[in-house]
Amino acid sequence: MNEKQSLDSEYFKKVYDANEDPWNFEKSEYEAKKYAATIAALPQKHYENVLEIGCSIGVLTQLLAEKSTRLLATDVSEKALDMAEKRCENLKNVTFEKMSFPQELPEDQYDLIMISEVAYYLSPEDWQSATGILYDKLKSGGNIVLVHWLPEVHDYPQTGDEVHDTFKHLMNDRMQNVFSDRAKTYRIDVWARS
Numbered sequence: 001m002n003e004k005q006s007l008d009s010e011y012f013k014k015v016y017d018a019n020e021d022p023w024n025f026e027k028s029e030y031e032a033k034k035y036a037a038t039i040a041a042l043p044q045k046h047y048e049n050v051l052e053i054g055c056s057i058g059v060l061t062q063l064l065a066e067k068s069t070r071l072l073a074t075d076v077s078e079k080a081l082d083m084a085e086k087r088c089e090n091l092k093n094v095t096f097e098k099m100s101f102p103q104e105l106p107e108d109q110y111d112l113i114m115i116s117e118v119a120y121y122l123s124p125e126d127w128q129s130a131t132g133i134l135y136d137k138l139k140s141g142g143n144i145v146l147v148h149w150l151p152e153v154h155d156y157p158q159t160g161d162e163v164h165d166t167f168k169h170l171m172n173d174r175m176q177n178v179f180s181d182r183a184k185t186y187r188i189d190v191w192a193r194s
Contacts, residue, residue, distance in 0.1 A: 004157035007121040009076045009100055026059055034186055038116060038147050039063050041179045041188050047112040051137070053101045054118035058084025064114060065091045072106060074099040102130035111142040119163040120148055120156045127163060131170045135193070144175070144191045151185060164189050 038060065048069045055061045055073035057080050065071050071094045075081050081096050088094045099105065101118065113134055119127050134144055146167060148160030158166075164187055168177065171191060179190035 004123055006123045006126045006157060007155070013077060013079070026057065030185075031059070034147065034183070035060050035063055037181065037183070038114075038145065038188060039067065041145065041181065041190050042067060042112070043143060043178055043190060043192065044112075047143075049108060049110050049139075050112040050114065051106065051108075051110045052114040052116075054116065054121075055084050055096070056080050056117075058087040060114070060116055061088055061094060062091070065094050068093055068112070071095070072097060072108070074101065074104075074106075076100045102126060102133055105133060105137060108137070109139045110137055111139045113138060113142070113144045114147075115145065116147040117149060119146065119167075120153075120158040120160055123157045124162070124166065127158065127166055128170065131167055135171065135174060138193045140193055142193050143178070144193075146189045146191075147186060149186050150182075160187055167191070 046067055050064060050068040050071040052061055052064055052071060052073040055075050058073065061071065061073045061084055065088065073084060073094060074097050075084065076098065078098055081098055085096050097106070102122065122130060138144060146164055148163050150160040152159050175191040175193050177189060178192045179188065181188045
């Protein structure tokens with residue numbers, strides 16, 4: 001059997017065509033608690049320039065906006081971005097762009113990069129190359145936040161643990177893990193660039 005490939009935009013188009021909130025981000029108590037834990041894990045009270053990769057329908061985006069001077073939220077799904085933009089239409093510090101991670105990333109430098117429930121859609125090889133790119137986009141003193149579901153999903157190329165463990169392996173000598181928490185079904189790791 002071939003090694004699993006990164007999931008492409010067509011995969012997510014089908015997911016959002018089947019259900020506008022496929023992971024129940026809007027109403028799930030589990031998601032609300034996870035988002036609260038994610039925001040609470042941020043080491044700084046406020047960030048100047050924030051990048052959220054894979055914003056989906058913008059539920060976490062709303063919370064991140066409160067901590068950001070400028071927030072760029074990206075996703076591969078046009079439908080998800082349309083819903084996120086509508087949800088955040090009153091937030092003047094948030095902009096949205098359709099981008100396919102990791103092939104497309106903005107040129108800017110960021111003091112916070114949020115990767116919540118995204119990296120396990122990438123093949124191990126694509127994630128390994130993405131970690132270096134993310135590091136290069138992070139300002140000195142900035143944070144990268146990884147949040148991922150832990151149980152195995154049959155069509156995802158990686159598990160949450162594989163994503164976090166690979167990042168640790170590749171970045172342990174370049175960044176410092178400043179927060180780590182493991183709930184029953186998800187994991188949060190916050191890394192700082194010294």
